[in-house]
Amino acid sequence: MNKQVVLLPGDGIGKEVMESAKLVLNTVATEYGHRFAFHEHAIGGDAIDRYGNPLPDDTLKACHQAEAVLLGSVGGKKWDNLPANKRPEKGLLGIRKQLGLFANLRPIKSFPALEHVSPLKQEVISGSDILIIRELTGGLYFGQPSELRENGQAAVDTLYYQRYEIERIVDKAFQSARKRRKHLTSVDKANVLESSRLWREVVEEKRQQYPDVTVDHLLVDAAAMKLVTSPDQFDVMVTENLFGDILSDEASVLTGSLGMLPSASVRSDGVGLYEPVHGSAPDIAGRGMANPIGMILSAAMMLRHSFNMEEEAAEIESAVNDTLNEGYHTADLNREGGKLVGTAEMTEAVIENITTKSVSDSICSS
Ligand code: NAD
Ligand code: IPM
Ligand code: K
Ligand code: MN
Secondary structure, three states: OEEEEEEEEEOOHHHHHHHHHHHHHHHHHHHHOOEEEEEEOOOHHHHHHHHOOOOOHHHHHHHHHOOEEEEEEOOOHHHOOOOHHHOHHHHHHHHHHHOOOOEEEEEEEOOHHHOOOOOOOHHHHOOOEEEEEEEOOOHHHOEEEEEEEHHHOEEEEEOOOOHHHHHHHHHHHHHHHHOOOOEEEEEEOOOOOHHHHHHHHHHHHHHHHOOOOEEEEEEHHHHHHHHHHOHHHOOEEEEOHHHHHHHHHHHHHHHOOHHHOOOEEEOOOOOEEEOOOOOOOOOOOOOOOOOOHHHHHHHHHHHHHOOOOHHHHHHHHHHHHHHHHOOEEOHHHOOOOOEEOOHHHHHHHHHHHHHHHHHHHHHHHO
8 A cells, every 4th residue: 555645845955855755765665565655745935936825725735635744844045035924934834733743753862973073072972862842833933922013113922832732742742751761851941931830830740640750840041051061861851842943953963963853743643744853954955965864864753653664764764874884974964084975875875775784684584
């Protein structure tokens, strides 16, 4: 049976790294006897140019019907001066909200081959393995009112959460912690914000149901500092939409580049959306030099979370690891020695490792 996957390449390097994901998935399909049916649709600036709308109805409908959605990235200078409602980013926020994807999982794991590449000391980042769970459909991004006032002399955004929105993301975080090292850090600004005090109250209530999970509360400013000074103290972190956005870009430094991070946006059941954490990278777009690993690892997350293909997901992850161990790196990784390559060569090297591995597996087992 074909797995129905909607592809939303979007803008800038989103288009370039989407090609990598397709090639990798086609390789997995061949190696494991699966069939993926790809349906490509427009989102973001690309959709504005073609249809005058960052989230066309046709795209939304296709996503509702799909089993999983893979997204590249949206945005770019060309569309930066459009009104808020017409911007590419509105398409991304719209699809997350319309699909009800309230939980954004952003795993950050340092790769042994890249530990010396990070500007942080190797002994600080070595072995760090964090899952940031970012609330994705509420908080500062969606609270009303959000508008300019007083003839542009003032502006307001609103940080609004309903109890049920906090409860479901906190539940997701406890469940994830249970499958990992059973340590949950809830990040908030409860010394200032009312919404954070409600958040903390919900975490305190929920922890009764998960007595096997250790819980810490941490203020977001201190969390930002600890992420780069003692990242090994974290297992699962759960936090408000904007805090999670900021902390995850910061945490990407542990891996050597923002281009390394994948993400999964999910709800309790049904369709999931998978995208790298990075954006459209206008500074390098069109030059074939983008790091495709965040996108490739997002495809692996799709196989695991939407299709229950654990073995295939793990195979992609180990192929990425092998490729990095062989010295392959894109320019963003700032690595000396090894093989400096572009998007296409990096993708080929990963594919080569997927293929080689299963060939040697079948030789061993025959
Ligand atoms: P960005 O993530 O696009 O880029 C930040 C920096 O990281 C740039 O120097 C870029 O070259 C580098 N970088 C990011 N991904 C990389 C990769 N895969 N390989 C190599 N280098 C990489 O963030 P930005 O520059 O602040 O934003 C650019 C545009 O992207 C904006 O319009 C923003 O709204 C949008 N954006 C979209 C998403 C998304 O689609 N999910 C995420 C973040 C930003
Ligand atoms: C991300 C991006 C988006 C966000 C923007 C482009 C709307 O930064 O996916 O992290 O803030 O959620
Ligand atoms: K992205
Ligand atoms: Mn972001």
